[in-house]
Amino acid sequence: MPHRKSIAVVGGGPAGLRAAEVAAESGARVTLYDAKPSTGRKFLVAGKSGLNLTNDQTFPDFLENYQGKDLPDWFGAIISHFDNTQLRAWAGSLGIETYAASSGKVFPIGMKAAPLLRRWIEKLRGLGVEFKVRHRLTEIIPTDSPKLVFDHEGKTVKAEHDSVILALGGASWPSTGSDGKWVSMLEKLGIPVTPLSSANSGWETNWSAALLEQAEGFPLKNIVVSAGEVSRHGELVITRYGLEGGPIYRLGPAIRRLAEPHITVDFKPTFSVEQLVAKMESAKRNFLEEAIIRWKLSPAASAIVEHLYTSFPDAQSLAMAVKHCKIPLTQPRPVDEAISSAGGVQWSTLTKELMLKDYPGIYLCGEMLDWEAPTGGYLLQASFATGTCAGNAAIQTV
Ligand SMILES: Cc1cc2nc3c(=O)[nH]c(=O)nc-3n(C[C@H](O)[C@H](O)[C@H](O)COP(=O)(O)OP(=O)(O)OC[C@H]3O[C@@H](n4cnc5c(N)ncnc54)[C@H](O)[C@@H]3O)c2cc1C
Incomplete structure (x- = not known):
């Protein structure tokens, strides 16, 4: 045999x-x-x-x-x-x-x-x-x-x-x-x-209590998220501890390569800064409130820029924040929760x-x-x- x-x-x-x-x-x-x-x-x-x-x-x-x-x-x-x-x-x-x-x-x-x-x-x-x-x-x-x-x-x-x-x-x-x-x-x-x-996990950030009250569980739709040179289009959700969603899962390796983990979000990827500013033409104040109407900025995006940036003296500074919003991250979610x-x-x-x-x-x-x-x-x-x-x-x- x-x-x-x-x-x-x-x-x-x-x-x-x-x-x-x-x-x-x-x-x-x-x-x-x-x-x-x-x-x-x-x-x-x-x-x-x-x-x-x-x-x-x-x-x-x-x-x-x-x-x-x-x-x-x-x-x-x-x-x-x-x-x-x-x-x-x-x-x-x-x-x-x-x-x-x-x-x-x-x-x-x-x-x-x-x-x-x-x-x-x-x-x-x-x-x-x-x-x-x-x-x-x-x-x-x-x-x-x-x-x-x-x-x-x-x-x-x-x-x-x-x-x-x-x-x-x-x-x-x-x-x-x-x-x-x-x-x-x-x-x-x-x-x-x-x-x-x-890997394929959400990331944590220190949201303020005020932001969570305003936007926990809200989606951020149709955005472009970047880490270093890598960008992904998609949707994120604001959670109690940070952010979840396809783009941040995919960017995990790129975020881990950064000395200080963070992402940069473009909340209005189909418009340039100039186009956004032009839409604000006659506005002189309350730019964030105007942006919700004129730019159709989502409540979640508006809450984030409001809490991460102290003030917007003009439409240009708000447009810059909306197009290049830097969100610092602390750590990925624990491995036992990851996919x-x-x-x-x-x-x-x-x-x-x-x-x-x-x-x-x-x-x-x-x-x-x-x-x-x-x-x-x-x-x-x-x-x-x-x-x-x-x-x-x-x-x-x-
Ligand atoms: C919620 C969730 C959803 C997912 N969805 C998808 C999806 O849709 N598509 C996709 O491509 N991937 C998906 N994945 C990932 C995918 O399931 C894993 O990548 C895949 O199962 C890995 O296969 P594996 O055989 O290497 O290990 P595992 O499937 O993890 O199997 C390892 C096995 O080894 C055994 N074992 C471990 N240590 C010992 C030991 N010391 N002695 C004896 N036995 C031991 C374990 O009991 C286990 O049965 C998902 C994962 C999760 C958690």
């Missing part, structure tokens, strides 16, 4: 499930371990407001969305080996058809994650994947065949496999299982990890097959690697693609 390779996948999010699928389809004996009583918990959470599986964008535009410390050129090759077309075909093969919205975002028909996850796990069971839940990985002993130490309901359980694929996720929404506690375990093995931090986390295992420590250079036989995939991306389907796409890569590679090594 030929030796069937035994592969442990630790972490049952989309990256780990996909790695398990690929390895099992190639004939490996796969055991999938997860700390939680069930797998795919964050995937299910992601499906609550519509599972955005991937994006319909063409390469290389698609790849432009990924960043990370020293993200290597070959990251693109990993995504292209299991790209957005293949991901949609894969969902179709499980009987889940997808559609692309006008924004390019791709969703399963029905929007939810649960039917897809159910069929996926059925398929994995059919392929012989053994699920061991409530197994929290606590230590890796890197010998020729890596030994794994788990905490299983208070008892220590050891396991040995020919290869190991780690897919332990990032640090957002720890209740789903991805709590980032693996960082210290890998650092003990000398593996460099960029600290995990909030995803930035940081992770650094690329210099990995081969192109996602194997740890210093520990042959141990592969990594998913959000635990040092890439980040905005919402829009890019997070799941990279989790699936890196899982595919690790699953394929793990079956190759003897």
